[in-house]
Every structure is written in structure tokens, then in C-alpha cells.
Amino acid sequence: MITDSELRAASILIVDDQEANVLLLQRLLADSGYTCVRATRQPAEVCALHRHQPFDLILLDLQMPEMDGFQVMECLKSCLLDDYMPVIVLTAQPGHKLRALQAGARDFISKPFDLLEVRTRIRNMLEVRLLYRHLAHANAVLEATVAERTAELRESEARFRSLAELASDWYWEQDEHGHFTRVSGPVLEMLGISVDPLAGAADPARGDGWNALERQTLRDTIAARQPFLDFTFSRVHPGGAVQRFRVSGEPMFGEACRFVGYRGIGVEITA
Template sequence: MILDEADILNARILIVDDQLINVQSLAELLTAVGYTNVTSTTDPCQVYPLHYKHKYDLILLDLQMPEMDGFEVMELLKTDATESYLPVIVLTAQPEHKLRALQAGAKDFVSKPFDLVEIKTRINNMLEVRLLYKKLEDYSRSLEATVAERTAALRESEARFRSLTELASDWYWEQDETGRFTKISGPVLDMLGIDVEAGDLDASRIAGWDATEHAQLHARIAARQPFIDFPFSRTAPDGSQRHYRVSGEPMFDNASHFIGYRGIGVECKPMVLSDESFKAITR
């Protein structure tokens, strides 16, 4: 992140001092240097509402003021939940106040009477840090918004995919690298005779599965190959034959490590013909 001179010179600056002469001298100095957005107040009670409204990039704050001193002003500024960085340089003629001011949240200090070189340097440095901090905050918010937007789009895409697979199939499934079901949609476990309550989700333990078909599908999975409409059958506990077709594809993580399979399946139900249809076919 790079700042140019215009970024610094266009920064919003507020001068706070109950002595009008100090306000005027600082304002003239900053204007002479090239700062274009300088405002001021001699009333410390106005600092919080002004900053809340304008979000100054820098506040030059006198410590010794009537009604509300600079320490009280900083405490009030820190109550703003939207402000995570207190952009304050304190103005003080008392050296013993410098440490206390820094502990109170000030980022730097300038001694009175003002040294022109010192104050210009400290203001420039402070604004550079402040503006870079704001750019970083803006970038973070933009990145978070982008991630949230892409996450929402991904979830919407997944929802559409699930909806389509549910319309085109009896079940959607995912398995981990060991062959255990990790995600299912539809009555797949009941159809395949897997005991959910016993916690046995191992697809290799489907009761009544034809051994030859099982070996063929296992070979494809071992080779990490996709399969489309793979037919298999199983004998149900009542002795009836159930026939299915299943399609699946391997899944890999970002490091290209195999993490399982996902796919869809349908039960191939026998066609029941009406008498009229049967007669039409056999004519």
C-alpha cells in the first residue's frame, strides 16, 4: 500500500485548543505547508460530536482546557465503537503530562512552545501511519465482503446442484476415503439396508450385494475412476431383488489428496403395464 503526497495533504485535521492564538498559529502553519482540510474548535465539548460526524484523520489536542481537559476528551473519544485507532497528537507545555497522555491513548505529542520543524515532522509521520491504517482497514473490509459474496454464491450453487440431483435421482451421497458415508440426501441407507442406528455406515457392508458387482465397483474406486450409471443389485431381506444405478466421481483437496467420492443413485423399479399397454405392445 502506497500513499502519495496528495493523500497526506488532503487529510482531515481538527485543531483543539481553548486559546484562539494557538489555534490560529497552527492553522496558518498547516495551510502554509499545503494542508487543505483543516478545521478547529476552542470548545473541547465539541470534539466528540465533530469527530463522530467527520472522522478526522488527525486531532491536535491541547491538554489544559477549562470544562473538559484533553484527557477527558480522549476518554470520550474511546467510547466510539466505530473508532479502533485514536488519531490524537497532544499539545502540552508540561513534560510530566507526556507519558500520561500516551497511556491515555494519544499516539504522539508536541511540546509548547511549538518547534515548526518538529510539529511538521510529527504531523506528517502521524498522518502517514493513520492513512495507511485506514487503507488496511478498507482492504480488510473489502476482502471480507468478497469472501462473503463468494461464499454465498458457492452455497447457492451447491443448493441448486443438490436440488437438481434430488430431482434427477433418488439420493445424493458423499463418502470419505475409507468408504463411509459422510453426507446423504434421500433414503439411500434404508434402500441399501445399512443399519443407521448401529452406526454402520460402511458402504462395503451392504447386505445382499452381488459379489461380482461389488468387486467391479471397488476396483474403479481403488483406481480413483469416475463411474456413470453403474448397475448393481442386492437381495432384500424379504427375498426380492432390488436393482440400482449409481454415478460417482472422486474428490480431492487442494493438495490433490484423495478425500472420497460423491455422486447420485436411483433405484430401477420394474415397469408396470396396464392391460391396454400390454395388448398394444403384444399386437
Template sequence: MKLTAQERLGARILIVDDQPANVSLLEAMLEEAGYTQVTSTMEPDKVCAMHRKTPFDLILLDLQMPTMDGFQVMDSLKASTAEDDYLPVLVITAQPGHKLRALQAGAKDFVSKPFDMVEVKARIHNLIEVRLLHRKLAQHNIALERQVQERTAELRESEARYRGLTELATDWYWEQDGEGRFTKVSGPVLEMLGLQVEALNDDSGHEHSDDGWNPAERQRLQARIAARSPFLDMVLSRELPGGGVRQYRVSGTPMFDSRCTLIGYRGFGVEMLGSTK
């Protein structure tokens, strides 16, 4: 993720200093560097309202001012913004002892008086890049979250359509939750699996002993379902009381949520053409 020169030079910058000469010097330096949105004030008590109205990307803040010093300005800015908001302040001080205190108060960096213009430009450039990249990343994350929500809604809608079409196109359909309990049954699924109706969500595992279904095939099918493993077109046969055999193709697949966590299992079966009656 990169910034264009236009994005960086279009950053909103506020100069706060009670000395007209310092304000003029910083304005000229920023204009020469190509910055296009530079504002200044010699009234520190107005900074908070100005920042609330249209937030600045960087505030060049003098610490020593008579009516309201820079520390009070930073306290006011922190009190009027959210706790996790970024405080885009570069302090200007002639007192070496104020540097650590300013950083502890929330300033992101400092420059010393008298100005070294090369150093001032470099620090401004770096802080603006950090600020704008941080904002760009936050916007990108919001956009990604929105895409995830939209995609999740689409997947849910697709899942509902798939379920409906599968039920219409098959003779049997069933769903189980992550614990193996049946949550949806359409068609003679329980009979196919050898479960009695009362054992729908019972761990006792009651089975029909003589119902015509091929026991070896049924056992393989039950093992696949118990293991939550996917399978496709497994053949299941059943001898009819009056003679003849019916065969079915049965398929099953595990279901996962967006975090790839197993949430259940589903399967469906269709009668094969050519079964003998």
C-alpha cells in the first residue's frame, strides 16, 4: 500500500504558534515543499474546535504560548476525541526538557527551535505518510469487512438455493449438526440408515435388523457418515419383499462455516434407473 505524491501533498496541515514570524516561516517552507492545504492560527484556544470541524492530518504545535500552552492544547484535543483516535501532533519547542514530556502527552514527534528546515521537512513528511497510510489501511479494512459481509450473504442465499434444489431433485435429503444429530430429514433416510423413528436424535443407535437393505453396503455408508468424510454415488441396495432389487446412489459431504469449522453434515440419495421391481 503506497501513497501518491498528490495524496501526501494534499494533507491538511495546521500551524499553531503565537509568533507571526514563525508562522510565516513554516507557511513558506510548506508551500515551497508543495503542500496545498495549510492553515494557521495564533489562537490556541480555537485549535480543538477547528480540528473537530475538519480533522487535520498534522498539527504543528508550539509548546510555549501565553494564553494556552501546547500541553493544554493536547489535553483539550484528547478530551474532545475518542480514546483510540490518533493525535497528529508535531510539537515545536526551544526547551530540551519539554521533549520527553510532550511525547508522554501524546505528541508523535518534535522539532527544536531554532529550526533546521531540512529536519523539519523530513519529520513532517514522515508523520504525514504514517498518518495517511494508517487512514488508508483503516478504510481498506472497512471495505474488506463490507465485502466479507456481502459475500457471506451471497453464500447464505446460494446455500438456501442449493438446499431447495437438492431436495427437489433427490429422493432423500438429510442434514446433521456437528454432533451428528439429525436436523432435517426428507424421504426415508432413517429407514435407509437402519434407524428407528424414535431414535432420530438418540445415541442408542437402534437399528432395523431385517428390512432388505444390504448390510455390508449399509455399514460402509454408516461408517462414512460417522467419519464425516465426503463420498459420491455410493451404491446402496435393497431387496424387495416380493422379489427384485432397488438400488440407490447416495452422496454425502461435511458442512463448514466461514472459519472452516465443521458445523454438520448433509447427504442425499436418488433411485438408480434400471432397478428391478
């Protein structure tokens, strides 16, 4: 929420070539409690003033000699810090109102001034402007927080993988179809499964030597998306040598709890 103290401290610039109008607006703003008000009767100065210290609100007369309000708004577009032009135009010409809004003005005040209307439109404009600024700040803080948390997660994941690699012969990840997406260590050479899923069924015709019952048990566990700890399976080579392995794994889930695969560690425990 925007507090009254924030509103009163908002920076306002009055731009009008008529001294009487400037004095009237200064008096009205002072009576309303605004404490940071500047004024200029030289429209060519507006862009430089706004560039030096951006204003929360610019009360801009449209009909001025040498440089009118429309030209001032075109100039302001080159020095805005964001896409919000904080301008209320002052005009006695009804036909200029739509054109001013199309040029980027946020609102208009008709001449001759209705003091209640002037106060109301200025307050409403400042509330919107300050809320817009608060939102931009909140978005920046959120983006910074997300970036920080993302970096922390990546660092944590890197530590986890490093520890997993130190504590095992290999670290592995699979996608939802059971195919390896990441392998660290000699798992492919040790298991001879450079393309097959870890839980894929053995093919007797290939003579790959995997224990079919063990592989089916592991396959069922993965199909049920259950974690497994120290699961042991073996392989018999053509010469009769037996290799034994122990693996542990857990399912991974992404956004909306969608299953995205498995990750785990393994060691060879052949005597």
C-alpha cells in the first residue's frame, strides 16, 4: 500500500509558460502537503531536468511557444528509465486530450482548473506511479532471489554428485523411458549397456549373461517408480566368470510432480 508520507514526498514538476498557472499549481500542491515540487516556464529544460532527477509526476501544459507539450513528450521518451511516462497534460482544447493520450500522457486536466479535479487527478496519478515503481522493485527482488536460489541448487547438486562419485564406482541418471542421460564412471564399460536401459530385459539370444529374475525384479521396481537401496544383480560371462553389482536409485519428479526418470549410484562387488 502507498502511504500518505510517500505521496507527499513524491517529486513533481510543473511545466507551464504562464506564471499565473505555475503559481496557482504551486499553491495548490503546497496546500495539499506535497513537499518536493519544482517548476519551469522553459519547456526545453524538461528533458534535462528529468534526466538529472526523474520526477514521479510532470504537469505539462500543451500550448507553449517555441516547444509545445507534444514535442516535450517526444523528447521525454528518449530519457525515460522505464516505459512509463509520468505526465498529466494541462489543456483548454478538448481536441488535444485524445492526441495527448495517444502520445503517451497518462491523464489530462482541463483549463480553467477545477481545484478539486486537479487534486484528485494528481493523487490518483501518483498512487498509480508509486505502485508501478513498487511492482518493478518487487519483480527485481524476486528475479534476484530466484537467481540466487538457482545458483544454490546448482552448487548443492554439484556437491551431491561429487560425493556420490567419491562413494561409488559410478553415478547415473535415466530419463522417463529408462535411457541413460548422464553417467559418471565406468558403468557403460562395466555393464556393457551403452544403449540399453538399466532395467531392460536380458536377451538370451545375445548371451549377455544377465540374471533374468534379478533384472525383472529391478524392472518392476522402476516401473512402480519406487526407490531401491543396495539392489544386487549379477552377470555371467561366456567363460564362466561372474560379476556382481549393487545399485541404489530414486525416482525424480519435475514440475507438477511429473515423473522424469531415475538417478542413483552403483558399485561392483565382485569378490
